[in-house]
Amino acid sequence: MKIIIAPDSFKGSLTAIEAAQAIDRGVKKAFYDAETVLLPVADGGEGSMETLVSATDGKIKHTPVIGPLGNKVEAAYGVLGDGKTCVIEMATASGLNLIPEGNLSPLQATTYGTGQLIKQALDDGFSSFIIGVGGSATNDGGAGMLQALGLQLLNENGHEIGYGGGELNRMKQIDMRYFDKRIKDCSFRIASDVQNPLTGVNGASAIFGPQKGATAAEVALLDENLMHWANKVEKTTGIKLHDLPGAGAAGGIGGAFQAFFPGDMKRGIDVVLDYIKLDEKVIDADLVITGEGQIDSQTASGKTPMGVAQAAKKRNVPTIMIAGSIGKGFEVLYDFGVVSANSIINRPMPLEEAIERAEELVEWSAEQVVRSYFFQKLNNNGRLNT
Known part of the structure; x- marks a missing residue:
């Protein structure tokens, strides 16, 4: 099982690198022997x-x-x-x-x-x-x-x-x-x-x-x-x-x-993706996980998660997105190889608490989404069905 982890920053709480590390920990909680490739990304702006x-x-x-x-x-x-x-x-x-x-x-x-x-x-x-x-x-x-x-x-x-x-x-x-x-x-x-x-x-x-x-x-x-x-x-x-x-x-x-x-x-995301060579590294991957602070209809206009999903789709690799919040119109992302968009919030909480707990919430969310995604794909030996 190979998973590419390529998030942007969760502004105000986590850098792209911190977010990638938190996702990686969540993935390893679900599948300790999964091969993960951490590729924190950005769109040409801060980070x-x-x-x-x-x-x-x-x-x-x-x-x-x-x-x-x-x-x-x-x-x-x-x-x-x-x-x-x-x-x-x-x-x-x-x-x-x-x-x-x-x-x-x-x-x-x-x-x-x-x-x-x-x-x-x-x-x-x-x-x-x-x-x-x-x-x-x-x-x-x-x-x-x-x-x-x-x-x-x-x-x-x-x-x-x-x-x-x-x-x-x-x-x-x-x-x-x-x-x-x-x-x-x-x-x-x-x-x-x-x-x-x-x-x-x-x-x-x-x-x-x-x-x-x-x-x-x-x-x-x-x-x-x-x-x-x-x-x-x-x-x-x-x-x-x-x-x-x-x-x-x-x-x-x-x-x-x-x-x-x-x-x-x-386009900023294209510059970054060129240099981190995502197109090459995703070739034999089973899944890509990306995300940022908020995912909504504007994400499809060229923000980081969208650029990652587009690169993955070219290689027929599905993408799962996680975010601090999910806004209106995010469903358009399904047309670009995105399997699902998932909020890290697991219960009602003030924004300040969500920001303070962002690292653990991202880790928790990553564990849940990979367990759900791979449940039907794994046989009794814990191996991917082909």
């Missing part, structure tokens, strides 16, 4: 760096950078097991998680620290990059990142503008003379599920600005400033970011990558 580093026996390097509000923070980048590929999770330098509750400031928040991470990796000799852009606190179009890499954004007096999306309307000129020359010889794969354009009603400011603390008035100002930014970028590079799919990712940093960096954008 992706740790997942990829763990799956490839890589390492993590820490470095101080300027955080989203200009304060110094301890960020990190990962090096995959090949020793050649650098993984940067922008949330470690420019993420919402770095801002204390009640202090969100979308007009001032900067991606400068993300640029510093890239520069440090360049200094360390890396030229192949994976960039996860989920969880950002920023709406500056990636301007801060570019400034950290030498791009000069000048005001009418020829001086650098300040940090944040609120400053973009003061920019009169983009000067590329000092932009890091090493970038043109690198490759950048941007892991993002966001297809929003940079500006307009579906743009970065309108759709994601409120999540970062922007009021209605600030959303309008930020969108206007990103329009100004896009006009200047088009004049400088010839690339029109205004309505370009994916340009609105992470407050517009998706557009900065498309305009100034060689590379491509790809």
Whole structure:
């Protein structure tokens, strides 16, 4: 019996690695001799760096950078097991998680620290990059990142503008003379599920600005400033970011990558699955178990459990999902090789208790689902029927 264990994190309670370990313990309680392969996964957002580093026996390097509000923070980048590929999770330098509750400031928040991470990796000799852009606190179009890499954004007096999306309307000129020359010889794969354009009603400011603390008035100002930014970028590079799919990712940093960096954008879960080689490891498996905090109709839009199920279905391997909660519309997942979706909650309990007990509840749920799934498939000798 071979079972692939490939969950995402249960946000607020378990990392993907902790969830995988808990599922593994549950499986072994049911079938102590089962062969399990732990492949914790992520979708390009928070946890992706740790997942990829763990799956490839890589390492993590820490470095101080300027955080989203200009304060110094301890960020990190990962090096995959090949020793050649650098993984940067922008949330470690420019993420919402770095801002204390009640202090969100979308007009001032900067991606400068993300640029510093890239520069440090360049200094360390890396030229192949994976960039996860989920969880950002920023709406500056990636301007801060570019400034950290030498791009000069000048005001009418020829001086650098300040940090944040609120400053973009003061920019009169983009000067590329000092932009890091090493970038043109690198490759950048941007892991993002966001297809929003940079500006307009579906743009970065309108759709994601409120999540970062922007009021209605600030959303309008930020969108206007990103329009100004896009006009200047088009004049400088010839690339029109205004309505370009994916340009609105992470407050517009998706557009900065498309305009100034060689590379491509790809669905986050696909980037991760490529590197952990799930497609190969699932070939001779009997079952895949995946999950995350909540499973509902939105899971089918490209979230981690859905990507795992799709990869398993290609090899005709069934998938079972477990989650903290099961929401409306989850039944659509049955069309993609999912056998069942199961909540870890085994009795009525407050949310706080469920979060505190998540590890034991995931373990319990995993034991129950494999006992149920394999009951009819096992003969009296405890072997799989064929």
